[in-house]
Amino acid sequence: MIDLSSLKPSEGVISPAIYSDRDLYQLELERVFGQCWLFLAHESQLPKTGSFVQTYMGEDPVLVVRQKNGAIKAFLNQCRHRGMRICRSDEGTRKAFVCSYHGWAYNLAGDLVDVPQESRAYRKNLEKSRWGATKVPRIVNYKGLIFGTWSEEAPEFIDYLGRMAFYLDPILDRFDIEFVPGASKWVIDCNWKFAAEQFASDMYHTATTHASAGLAFFEDLETASSVSAPAGEGRQFTENGHGSGAWWLPSYGHTVVFGPAVSAWQVSIRDKVFERVGEERALKVFASHNTVFPNFSWLGQGHTMRVWHPRGPEQMEVWAWTFVPKEAPEDVRDAYRKTTQYTFSPAGVYETDDGENWPEIQTVLRGWKARQTAFNMQMGMGFEERNAYGLPGVTNDVLSETAARGFYQRWHDLMVGKRWTEIVEADKERQGE
Ligand code: FES
Ligand SMILES: [Fe+2]
Structure with a gap:
């Protein structure tokens, strides 16, 4: 088993053995999945x-x-x-x-x-x-999301979530949601952390990985690239191992991929949404990729929630749901459902892009030399800010790896066997509090 003290997430250096080592995986089941709050339903x-x-x-x-x-x-x-x-x-x-x-x-x-x-x-x-x-x-039961933990010592869920609630609440408060019945479930031959970390932290890949997907269903390059890689202002947040990358919507109801029925309905409920989550947050935080540590992720604008279930060090099972507004008329709910199917589902144009990268990395890691060759996770290091842009907590530009470092720091703290009391203290220190 690799020496965990050789991992230095805070310095942005990751050993790829953490994605393939069998002993480490068994320890992960006990110390990460056995100790954390996990999404159930x-x-x-x-x-x-x-x-x-x-x-x-x-x-x-x-x-x-x-x-x-x-x-x-x-x-x-x-x-x-x-x-x-x-x-x-x-x-x-x-x-x-x-x-x-x-x-x-x-x-x-x-x-x-x-x-x-x-x-x-x-x-x-x-x-x-x-x-x-x-x-x-x-x-x-957090606003309809059910979480559970085996641990008697883990912090209360609300403290475990911390200021990640600022990024989750607009999704849950803006309108009452429910899951479309049935989940999409599929297997990808890669370690679960590739997906969980990417949803926490990686807006960087979209311009490259998803460029062709954008072009496949938008005819002009400008629309394709604006959907695949939103330009303009955006911030990335991390706390307690969670991560969110959010970008500012240019206007309320900006939902290009969901079509006219959704746009019209969004506009019709604008006042209510502003009242419930605030105008700023409706525009700034809603469009986002997110992970609640360790393996629950969602896309705010993409209307998908999912869990990355580990299945050995080299495989995961994805369970993905479409969330829809309870009160919306049937054609709007249907537009949401269909759009998530052709964007983020086993056959979705964006999902299949992501699902190609991760197993490819995993295949490279079959190599003995490849498993010893460290990865760089230093993007944006040293440029973190506190309480900037009207957002709470530690944030950085949306193109950074602040949340990836936060994710692996929490993973590391749990894996070396720290007690929850020590972990909470260390987190406070890192947050500068
Ligand atoms: S009754 Fe369940 S295993 Fe025998
Ligand atoms: Fe992606």
Whole structure:
């Protein structure tokens, strides 16, 4: 295993072994995915009692379930008898979950409530109350987004999110959102960090990587490049390992790719949006790429939210949803849905560009020499500012790698086994507070 002390994220130097080392990956499951707040579901996926979705926390399958009292709980999708998946469906509605191997049954909270032929098989020796599914101890509903953590020591979610809330809230507050039913799910042969870091920090790639995609559906180069690589003012933010790169929209309702129905509807709700999130924020923060550490990302203007599930050091599974305004008429919601499909989905013109870079890097990393050759992550180093441009926290020009360095700093702190109290202190110091 590589020596983690040789990594120096704050100096913008990254060892590519972190994308391919098997031992490091196992440690990552424990120290990153086992310690952080992870996205589980949007509440619109759980409309009634017994609604559930199956998802993953790292590689651990979990069931997220709406309870009778409306609360949401989550538990490991692993039967306590021989470890079979308790529920094999991706989503649905249940009164109880019955394991398909020997039939142990669990209630909506994951408690073991029934065992087939119990009196003959176990006489009176099975204490069912001790053999419920392993519960996710902490769950939070943040404006409809459900997050959970295995850690009892991680900060409260609101503190974990920190000032990243300034960049997330305009998406959640501007109008009530819901997920279009069904996720796009696909596998990419690359390490999950390539995607998570890019969504946190990389506006730089768009002008090159996505130039041809822009040209494919805009006839003139000027529109294509303005959509693929917005010019003008924009800032990048980092805190607590999260990252956001936002660029200022030239005018309210500037939604070129979504077409006239969306533009007209946007304009019709302008006053309400300004009231809810403020005019400045509606124009400055909404168009953005973002990651909440470690693996939950969204594109504000792109209307996609997604999770990068790790699947070994050299593979990830992407789960992507389209979010739409609840109150919008059907043609507007449909325009959002179709547009995310042809931009950011397994067949989307932008998504396929990104999905080509990452596996290519991973293939190069099969090389022994390649794995020892450090990467440069120094863009914009030393030019960070605090509370500039009316934005809170540490920001830099949108073309920088401030958020990538922040992302890997948090990753590094967790991976070397620092306690949450130390990590929080170190972060405050870095923020100059
Ligand atoms: S493994 Fe689930 S009942 Fe046996
Ligand atoms: Fe991209």
